[in-house]
């Protein structure tokens with residue numbers, strides 16, 4: 654194309670400045686739902702602590718007195734219900750609208766694991782099917798006066814996370830990584846995907862940053878030195894926090910008691926991202 658009108662909706666060219674038309678895939682909220690802010694928690698790959706971080710951010714927001722929700726969009730590997738000790742099946746209202754489960758401290762949660770006959774049942778679905786479920790979690794659920802919703806996104810930067818990106822109107826994302834990914838290109842891929850989708854990156858969280866020796870208190874960098882500041886500077890994204898490997902967090906997640914943990918390390922994050 655010789656001249657760009659900057660109106661991608663009326664142009665089929667697949668050029669570098671093309672922006673994704675996010676609204677094409679979005680489903681409106683249920684008429685009685687209201688969600689003020691939606692924040693996606695993203696990681697360049699699986700197993701880096703994205704669900705842990707989502708849970709801790711939920712707890713931090715709830716402790717600030719915000720009416721908090723967690724939408725578990727990690728449909729093929731949902732781990733949010735486990736962290737909060739939720740096991741009962743979700744109910745629907747007469748219109749077939751999903752009613753979220755509620756944690757002990759009042760966080761509203763929707764997750765596929767709360768809909769399966771068996772929690773251990775594997776979910777082997779392709780991207781469009783996953784996107785459809787996530788759309789229902791967004792649009793066919795009663796989200797009543799939610800101040801902030803955290804979305805546990807599927808890991809990686811492939812088809813499934815992309816379709817979820819397009820299914821929910823995210824106000825911003827938080828990128829989670831361990832020191833190892835911060836050395837390579839994995840985090841940069843996640844940041845670039847968000848940029849392509851026109852979703853602001855609110856900040857970076859380094860998980861498993863260090864472990865504190867229980868005897869002498871020394872911080873040991875199990876995965877090597879941190880490079881989070883370099884990434885932060887390169888992309889002009891704030892560092893929101895560094896989480897240590899803390900066995901108390903693992904134990905609390907396994908026992909479904911993440912809300913009972915005293916030190917969740919991310920208390921100050923809400924002031925930056927909200």
Ligand SMILES: Nc1ncnc2c1ncn2[C@@H]1O[C@H](COP(=O)(O)OP(=O)(O)OP(=O)(O)O)[C@@H](O)[C@H]1O
Nearest residue numbers: 699700701702703704705730808897898899903906
């Ligand atoms: N900072 C931490 N301290 C102790 N344990 C942690 C920490 N972060 C994560 N874990 C544990 O590591 C495991 C993986 O974490 P988590 O499920 O949050 O990863 P994930 O990135 O969401 O994985 P996936 O994307 O594959 O679902 C869990 O057992 C979790 O309890």
